Every structure is written in C-alpha cells, then in structure tokens.
Amino acid sequence: MSTASQISRIRQRIARLAGERRDAEKVLLQSPPLLKGSFTEVRRTCGHAGCKCARGEKHVCRQLSASVEGRTRTWNVPQRYAAKVQRLTENYRRFRRARAVWVRANRQIVELINELEAARTAPGFRDESRSQKG
Ligand SMILES: [Zn+2]
Numbered sequence: 772m773s774t775a776s777q778i779s780r781i782r783q784r785i786a787r788l789a790g791e792r793r794d795a796e797k798v799l800l801q802s803p804p805l806l807k808g809s810f811t812e813v814r815r816t817c818g819h820a821g822c823k824c825a826r827g828e829k830h831v832c833r834q835l836s837a838s839v840e841g842r843t844r845t846w847n848v849p850q851r852y853a854a855k856v857q858r859l860t861e862n863y864r865r866f867r868r869a870r871a872v873w874v875r876a877n878r879q880i881v882e883l884i885n886e887l888e889a890a891r892t893a894p895g896f897r898d899e900s901r902s903q904k905g
Contacts, residue, residue, distance in 0.1 A: 778890050785883050792876040798869035805866055806859035808837030810848065835860070 814829040816822075824830050833848040835856055848856050 774890055778887065781883050781887050781890065785880055785887075788876045788880050788883070792873055792880065795869040795873040795876065798865060799873060803862045803866075804859055805863040806835075806856060807863050808835045808860055809864075810835055810853075810857045810860045812853065 810833070812831060812833045814831055816824040816829055819825065831850075833850065833853045833856075834845050835848050836843055836845045838844075
C-alpha cells in the first residue's frame with residue numbers, strides 16, 4: 772500500500788472514530804443525575820396458602836442492586852421512589868456505556884495518530900520506540 776493511500780485510510784478511520792467519540796461526549800456532557808446499580812421489579816408469591824397472592828394478587832418487590840466495594844448489595848425500594856430510582860439507574864447505565872465508547876474511541880484515535888506520525892515521518896528519522904509503546 773502506498774503511503775498516500777495508507778494516510779488516507781488512517782484519516783478516514785480517525786474521522787469515523789471522532790464521530791463516535793463526539794456522540795458519546797454529548798451523552799456524557801448532559802450529565803444527568805446518576806444512581807449506580809440496577810432496578811428490578813418482581814411479582815411473586817410468598818407461599819402462604821391464605822394470602823391474597825395465592826389468589827393471583829402477587830406481591831410486588833422493587834429492589835435496587837449495586838456493587839459496593841466488590842460486593843453486591845440490595846435495597847428495597849418503596850413504591851413512591853420506584854420511578855425515580857428506575858430513571859436514575861437508566862441514566863447511570865447510559866452514562867457508563869457512553870464512557871466506554873468514548874474511552875475506546877479515544878484510545879484508537881491515539882494509536883492512529885501515532886500511525887499517521889510514523890507514516891508521515893521520513894524513514895531515517897522514525898522513532899521506532901513510539902509505535903511499540905502505542
Ligand atoms: Zn403472599
């Protein structure tokens with residue numbers, strides 16, 4: 772592959788990644804309130820024969836689970852907070868996804884910029900140690 776077409780391909784990849792990074796950045800900069808963890812709402816029976824749940828009116832159990840210092844902890848969520856907790860945990864998940872996209876795109880852009888630099892530098896002057904460091 773010629774140097775010109777190599778550089779052209781690197782530029783195209785950088786442009787595409789920069790677009791992905793910009794989209795992720797929009798999500799990150801919105802900076803809505805976040806709540807780490809996942810919200811679940813389960814309906815279940817308690818096992819007591821005389822209970823309303825045995826007649827089909829199941830108990831609703833709303834929980835927030837999150838990893839705290841490496842351990843999963845679970846809290847019951849009162850109904851009046853359920854919608855809010857659900858929304859904030861969705862914000863958190865969306866934020867973390869965008870963060871991962873941003874970090875990955877950024878890392879790839881740095882690698883491509885190094886490739887661009889190597890392709891642009893006259894062979895006798897290339898710093899080979901740089902491309903190995905990444
Ligand atoms: Zn019951």
